[in-house]
Amino acid sequence: MTPSSEIPPFPVISWPEADGPQSARWRSEAGVPPPKRVVIADDRTTADSAYRLACEGTALLWRGDFQNARQLLQAMSRRLERKPPKRATSPLDAFNLHRQAQSQRARTLGMLLIPLDADYTIPLRRAPNVQDACAETYGPAGADTSVVSLREVLGLIGAHEWRKKGVEIPALGERIHPYYGVFSPVRGEYIDLVARTPLPSQGLAFDVGTGTGVLAAVLAKRGVQKVVATDQDPRALACAQENLARLGYADSVEILDADLFPPGRAPLVVCNPPWLPARPASPIEYAIYDHESRMLLGFLNGLADHLEPGGEGWLILSDFAEHLGLRTRDDLLAAIDRAGLIVAGREDIRPRHPKAADASDPLHAARAAEVTSLWRLKAR
Known part of the structure; x- marks a missing residue:
């Protein structure tokens, strides 16, 4: 990650650090714009705190153990599921409420972010090798470090396995x-x-x-x-x-x-x-x-x-x-x-x-x- 200076031809996400603002390329296959508010999170971050921040529209850039980030994402998902669903009055209403719930789920869980090095390695402890999965989706590795939602990376891993297995x-x-x-x-x-x-x-x-x-x-x-x-x-x-x-x-x-x-x-x-x-x-x-x-x-x-x-x-x-x-x-x-x-x-x-x-x-x-x-x- 490098300090922001030039304006690159791709979306950029920025966040505060002790030595000044940092930025990196933002990746989102869903076309989601980069979050405007970003805080650093790690293994000390609780699920309640992460869920509250995500619901408020604040993204969490993860710096801890990769497997702990996966567990945190699951915990945030469980908190979403606790919300009682709204009662639908018709099949069309049920469809619209279902899509709203899907959208809210994607938006909230998409707020947990991880870094990607330029060669598509994840610079976190116990992180899997996602280089092939990323290359299949994003194209050949380049010179840019990037940030992506953990949920998208897990989707890339799943798609890579489907592509191999058929x-x-x-x-x-x-x-x-x-x-x-x-x-x-x-x-x-x-x-x-x-x-x-x-x-x-x-x-x-x-x-x-x-x-x-x-x-x-x-x-x-x-x-x-x-x-x-x-x-x-x-x-x-x-x-x-x-x-x-x-x-x-x-x-x-x-x-x-x-x-x-x-x-x-x-x-x-x-x-x-x-x-x-x-x-x-x-x-x-x-x-x-x-x-x-x-x-x-x-x-x-x-x-x-x-x-x-x-x-x-x-x-x-x-x-x-x-x-x-x-x-x-x-x-x-x-x-x-x-x-x-x-x-x-x-x-x-x-x-x-x-x-x-x-x-x-x-x-x-x-x-x-x-x-x-x-x-x-x-x-x-």
């Missing part, structure tokens, strides 16, 4: 390895829909918003000769490229940086957009929340111009938003109709993820009723 995909008989910030295909039901629905053609398919590349891989495994998979996120593009190459589909799947559709038309166009029409709170949430249904409506409104005569567009969409009151079935059907499309058929599947059976989840009623559908759409 996610088993029964429809492929292989594993998909997600990158940090790229939606992991842990909900296999939407993959099963693509794996079982009869193909209109095996000649060409577009996979719009490919993410990890899992649906492109499923289509290639089913015998589609050429798949063009698109995405705009650089991490997703790199992730899909790596997964498809490892699975042996590099020659049959082309990865393209594009907003929604690639050029041309295809007899099959597949899209699995984010399922909830709400505003993302951070860049990482763009895989879950589709503000004002931008991707959904963009896909529907552009589909007819990218389908070959007689071709099908496969829209994979959960009705979770409908059960939450964020969208109605009539809204969806009207959007399909306005786009000059008709519904040729629909395949449905129930979710298998653990939350669907967790009665303590604040959104349990909506999750228990959820159905994921593959809508087979054709140009009118």
